Amino acid sequence: MSAGWALRDCSFRLPAGRICGLVGPNGAGKTTLMGIAANLLEPTAGSLRVFGAAPESAEANRRTAFLAQKKPLFRLFTVAETLRLGRELNPGWDQRAAEEIVRCGDVPLHAKVGTLSGGQRTRVAFALAFGKRPDLLILDEPMSDLDPLVRHELMNTLFAGAVEHGTTVLLSSHLLDELAGVCDYLLVVASGGLRLAGEVDALLGAHTWVTGVRTGEGTPEDLAPHGVVESRTSGQQISALVRPYGAITGSWQFGAPNLEDLPLAYLRSPDAPPLITPSAQVAGHTGPKETAA
Amino acid sequence: MTTLTGIPAPAAASRSARGPRLRGLTWLVRRQHWAAFWTVLAATVACVALIAFLRAGMMDHLHTIGWPHPTGENWERDVRPDADRLSSAGSALGFVPVLLGVFLGAPLLAGDLEHGTAKPITSQSVTRVRRLAMKPGMTALVVTVCAVAASAAFSWWYEPLKAIDMPPQGWISGVFFDNTGPVPVALTLFTILGGVAIGMLLRRVLAAMAVTFGFAVAVPLVGSYLRMDLGSVVTMTTHQGVGEAASPELPGRSLPVGPVLPHQRRQTHRLGHLQQRNDRAGPSRLPGQGTRRRLVGGLPSRLADERHAVARRRNPVCPHPRPRGVRPPPGTQTTGLTFVSNRETDDMSRATSIEVRAPQSGA
Incomplete structure (x- = not known):
């Protein structure tokens, strides 16, 4: 493939009824993955x-x-006609x-879609997707042109609807803090591969921030038996995001990572081994890419 | 903040309230393209009305000259404006498939693909086949209705003139062949669906329109080359001395394609006039020589005159059979007489590929 792989070595399953955030840098294949799920594209393999x-x-x-x-x-359709569609x-x-x-945003029903502002148009498009009452709702950068108030309102709508109807939601976003309050599942893709997949709680629980005094060059001995995702030094202090494989010995301070740190750390460290929780693992691991929502 | 606890409205109730209006994809296609559809339908109605008006005027005129059995010395000259009007209307109608292909066919799917509006439709609960078939299908339906109406109207207009063999070239001419019977319907559908396919491949409206324009112009051109193959073309070539007496008899039910001689009654053809003038002036100063040389294909330029004729049995355009067979007129110096006829025509098959060579004293 001359243009390079958009997405490869990516196998996961997304359990039904989850609100899943899809995170990754530009060009990581988020839109490709969503397009395949929405039947707009066909996978080259898998x-x-x-x-x-x-x-x-x-x-x-x-x-x-x-x-x-x-x-x-x-x-050229009016808002009412778009909903009629x-x-x-x-x-x-x-x-x-x-x-x-549509009404919550004070969007006039008889206005032409072309005359609406970007945010209002997003609202109409959102209504078109939501009114279908789907079991899987795929939203590609849904909130990028909405103000925080509207973003919050639509997220609540989404959340309430998903809870009530058991809808699975897959939404991609650059705004990690926006995902934090909503998602209970997370997928992180980078350079075509899957970096993190699983429940937000499980992923956060599997990592810890470790802070302490730097004693030498490279990874401190105490942390060596564990998975170090990323480490930063400033002066004599070293802080690392660690995936502990047991109790960490030594005099360290521990902190819990948040949903903003974790994907960023994985995106910055392409060598760190990916973490895919059991619920996200594909049974048998057959194809190079698989989702079961 | 909103929580959506609404129960889906009962579909049956809302449907019955809407009545027997268009539903589903049919509604969508009509909503999206109603302007184009109504334009095409309105233009067709206007065109048919105009034809009815012009035909009424023509019939009044034809009755004054004794149609359907015209009498008088110069009735052909009297009918000529009517025939010319018909021909120019036919030429104008020839552009309609191009227009429809470029402005209706090409943007039909390319527009959705270019502006991304194919995506929200893909996301709805309709199958891919129905989604892709409905738009071209409804467009084809509208266009078929319009093309059938236009073709019938034009044929109706042409009918009275055809009965008296005017204009003389009849169905050989693209103006009449492409605008009567099933040909305009087929041609229009072909250019429109060609435009749709080009739009699907290119996914850009402007590029698709440009390519469709070339395609739509090329299709009737190719057709015009193949049209003559529907009959059998007989080429007669005589050398010099092309006067009234030099004209060979045309096979029965044949139509002249090229130059027409004065005594054959059809002196109205432009090429015919040109030919007569050239005969008087001599072959070397023939303006149309290059073309004519190409037409005979390989015969030397000293040949001063060719006649092309299409011979076809049971030709409805020329109902009065003339004496069959081709014979070189007496007293002319004939270098070559090539003649290709329809092999199925028994009495003409014997004459297939005859070459007669006379002594080349005059050359």
């Missing part, structure tokens, strides 16, 4: 299953909704939910 079905199957198509990064909508093309359409999302 396979992806949505609820056990191929993404191109009618079953998967009916149960999946996708909100693309650029939120493309028909510019969803109603006409989806058997399980939830008009009330879609209209409520």
Whole structure:
């Protein structure tokens, strides 16, 4: 493949009913992965299953909704017509939910989509995806052009809907703090490969910040038997993000990493071994890429 | 802050309230392209109305000259403006498939692909096949209806003139061949669906429109080359002395393609006039010589005159059969007479590929 791999060595499963954040640097393959799940792209190699079905199957198509990064909508349609589009093309359409999302932003129903602001258009696109009442909702950079207030409101809508209907949500974002309050599952992809996958609590619990006095060059002896993801020195102080494989000996101070530190540390250290929790591991590990939502 | 606890509205109730309007993808395609569809339909209605108006005027005129059995010395000259009007209308209609291919076919799917609006549709609960078939399908339906109407109207307009063998070239001419019967429908559908396919491949509206323009112009051009193969083309070549007496008899039910001689009644053709002038002026000053040399293919330029004729049995355009067979007119110096005829025509098959050589005293 001349353009290089967008995504490779990436096998995981996403359990149903989770709100999963997909994190990675630009060009890591987030959009590619989402496009494959939404049946916009076909993988060069490997396979992806949505609820056990191929993404191109009618079953998967009916149960999946996708909100693309650029939120493309028909510019000449009015907001009401855009919602009618969803109603006409989806058997399980939830008009009330879609209209409520639009109304909360004071978006006039009879305005042409082309005349709306970026944030309002995002809201309409969001309503179109949400009104489908999907079992898997894929959101590619959904919040990038929303102000914090609206972002918070839509996230709450998403969260409430997901909890109520058991919707699985896969959303990609650059804004790690935004994911922190919402996601209970995390996927980190970098340079085409999977770096972290699993429940947020399990991932955070498996790591610890270690701070202490630097005694020599390189990795301190006390930390050597453990997995050091990243270490930083400033003066005589060394602080490291460690995946402990047992009790850490020595005089160290411990701290809990947050959801912002962890992906960044893994993205900065391409040599650190990936961590994939048991719930995210694919049984048998057959294909190079696999999802079971 | 919002929590969505709404129950999905009962689908059946909301459907019945909407009544028998278009649903699903049909609604979407109509909503997205209604302007284009209505333009095409309105233009067709206007075109048919105009044809009806022009035909009424033509019929009034034709009845004054005794149609369908015209009498009088110069009735052909009287009919000529009517025939010319028909021809120019036919030429104008020839651009319609190009217009529709470029402005309706090419952007149909390329627009969605370029602006990303194919993505929200892909995300809805409709299958890929239906999604891809519905747009070109509905467009093809609208265009077929319009093309059938336009073709029928034009044929209806042409019918009275065809009955009196005007204009003389009849169906050989692209103007009539491409605008009557099933040909315009097929041509329009082909350019539109070609444009759709080009748009799908290029995924850019402007590029697709440009390529479709070339495609739509090329299709009838290629067709015009193949059109003559529907009959059998007979080329007659005589050398010098092309006067009234030198004109060979044309095979029965044949239509002249090239120069027409005065006594054959059809002196109206432009090439015919040119030919007569050139005959008087001599072969070396023939303006159309280059073309004509190419037409005969390999025959030397000293050949001063060619006649091309299409011979075809049961030709509806020329219902009055003339005496069959081709014979060189007496008293002319004939170097070559090539003649290719339809092999299925029994009495003409014997004459297939005849070459007659007379003494080359005059050359």
